[in-house]
Amino acid sequence: MASTTATPAHVLVVDDEPDLRTLYELTLLREGYRVDAAGTLEEAWQLLGQAKFDAVITDMRLPDGLGLELLQRMSAQQRSERCVVMTAYGSAENAVEALKAGAFDYLTKPVDLKQFRSVVASAILETAAGDKPRPSTGPLRTATASAERGTGSGALQRLVGESAPMRNVKERVAKVSRSMAPVLVRGESGTGKELVARAIHACSHRADGPFVAVNCSAIPETLLEAEFFGARKGSYTGAAADREGYFQAARKGTLFLDEIGDLPLAMQSKLLRAIQERQVRSLGSTQEEEVDVRIVSATHRDLAGDVQAGRFRQDLFYRLNVIDIVVPPLRERREDLPMLCEALLARIAQEAGVAAPVLSPAVLSQLQAHPLTGNVRELENLLHRALALSDGTELQVDFAPSAATALSGEPAAAAEPAAPATAALLPSDLQAHLDQQEREILVKALRETNFNRTAAAQRLGLSLRQIRYRIARLAIATPGSEEADEQPASP
Known part of the structure; x- marks a missing residue:
């Protein structure tokens, strides 16, 4: 129900x-x-010129x-009202277009009135929480409503780095x-996708609600x-009591679905329905129950390629990929290494209860010359090991022998006599060895x-579908959009 204060919320409804x-x-x-109502865009704009509203609900076609x-x-005009768009043309494309244009949410006609009331109430709360004009560009919102609660700015500070890619993030x-x-x-993997998800949650009006992180690849398919949706007592062997699922646990907060690309197709269908209907059984x-959660998902896979290969549902992909954020690998922001090392060492030293050592030039x-293919996670592991083995105030990083050899520029044969060729050619894990060769x-x-x-596939004698499959299987990150594939290969 609306607040019982002297001034009730003011809503504008636009429908022809x-x-x-x-x-x-x-x-x-x-x-x-x-409530004020309008049947055309012109009438709606006249009403908006006369008063400030707490929410605007508008039809898509007028x-x-x-x-x-x-x-x-x-x-x-940087108005503060949150806008909910309704459409009888409930395609994923229309939803994406509305949300990217700045809509708070969208509803598909025929509208479920219970859902309608819930979405309008959320929009009104959001307007009240951030009762300021919305910036149109730039990082001007590092603080608005959520940062004023003291959480948003701190979460953004955990995204260490001032390089251009990190500023974009x-x-x-x-x-x-x-x-x-x-x-x-x-x-x-290892770039900090969960940190980004936590920052989104902490900067939102849901910061006071729960943040529930789920690793989709770590859950057995049968469970x-x-x-995800909970279970009633006796619903399966071992269910001794009612239990909540992730959706119920994340009510009024954010549900973070990590490695979403690893979900089997059958579960993708059920997840899509839960997200669209905002109800789970x-x-x-x-009986179905309403769940009010915001979905943030993450993946290291090429989901667009998985859609074309039939491994991921296209409708779910469109529903999840309304807004995307690409976290750059460490090799693309090496200028952030000093700040990253300082922040990581400070945290590691604090956890260990020792003074943070000095990182020499x-x-x-x-470290700048090290490949760091494992990104920030590998850097953190290197610094953990370095601090554990350190016996003074100046840190010495213990690289793996192969990496140390690469950094020194000396051939491996100069360090010790060459082993028999047959021993060098026999890998301990054949499949991993072959995968690495194929990846390179x-x-x-x-x-x-x-x-x-397209050009790479032609050079290797593969079809576009085959190279996409291999890129996805080996988790190779490729910059740019799918449109690049359609460019004709250079002769």
């Missing part, structure tokens, strides 16, 4: 169908809101234009945190439904063709 407009008005009036035009004009986080739009965080129950130079060949071909997969 009189019957539906009346239905929405009556529904909101019963909730205690003040006689004199699109509801998105109203949304864009509100954004251009921080700006993106600050922009998307205010909406309910699903976010897909992409990046190689997925119970883990616990295993063994006959020589060691920092070694693919990466080399991709780099030489400026990551044009």
Whole structure:
């Protein structure tokens, strides 16, 4: 129900169908809101010029234009009202277009009135929490409503680095945190995708709610439904009591689905329905229950390639990938290494209860030259080991022998006599060895063709589908969009 204070929330409804407009008005009036209504864009804009509202609900198709035009004009004037878009043309493309244009949320006609009331209430709360004009560009929202609670700015500070790629990530986080739009965080393993997800949560109006992180690849397939949606007592062997699922645990907060690309197709279908309907049914129950969660997902896989290969549902991909954030690998932001090392060493030393040692320029130079293919996670492991083995105030990083040899520039044969050739040619793990060889060949071909997969596939005698499959299987990160694949290969 609406607040019982002296000034009830003021809502503007824009719809050209009189019957539906009346239905929405009556529904909101019963909730205690003040309601104004308009049947066209022009009428709506006149009302917006006369008063400030707490929420705007607009149809997508109107006689004199699109509801998105109203949304864009509100954004251009930096108005604070949150806008909910309704459409009878409930395709994923329309939803994506509305949310990317700045809509707080969208509803598909015929509208479920219970869901309608819930979304409007959330939009009103969001307007009240961030009752300021919304910035149109730049990192101006590193603090607004959530940072004022003391959580948002701290979360962004944990995203260490001032390189151009990291500034882009921080700006993106600050922009998307205010909406309910699903976010897909992409990046190689070890780049800090969960940190980005936590920053989105901490900067949002849901910061006071729970943040529930789920590793989708770590749950046995037979337990997925119970883990996600909960289970009733006796619904399966060993279910001795009712239990909540991840969706219920994340109510009023954020549900972070890590490694979303590893979900089996059957579970993808159930997840899609839960996200679209905002309702889940616990295993063994006959009733559905509402769940109010924001979905942030992450993957190191090429989900677009998985969609084309039939390994990931296209409709779920569109629903999750409304807004995407790409976390850069460490090799693309090496200028951040000094700041990263300082921050990581301070935290590691604090956990160990010792003073943080000094990182000498020589060691920092070694780290700059190190491949760091494991990204920030590998860097943290190196510093953990270095601190554990350190016997003074100056840190010495203990690289693996092969890495130390590569850094020194000396051939391996100079260090010790060569082993018999047969011993060197017999890997202990044949499959891993073959995968590594294949990965190196693919990466080399991709780099030489400026990551044009069509050209790389032709050079290797593969089809585009085959090279996409191999890139996904070996988790090779490729910059750029899918459109690059369609560019003709250079002769």
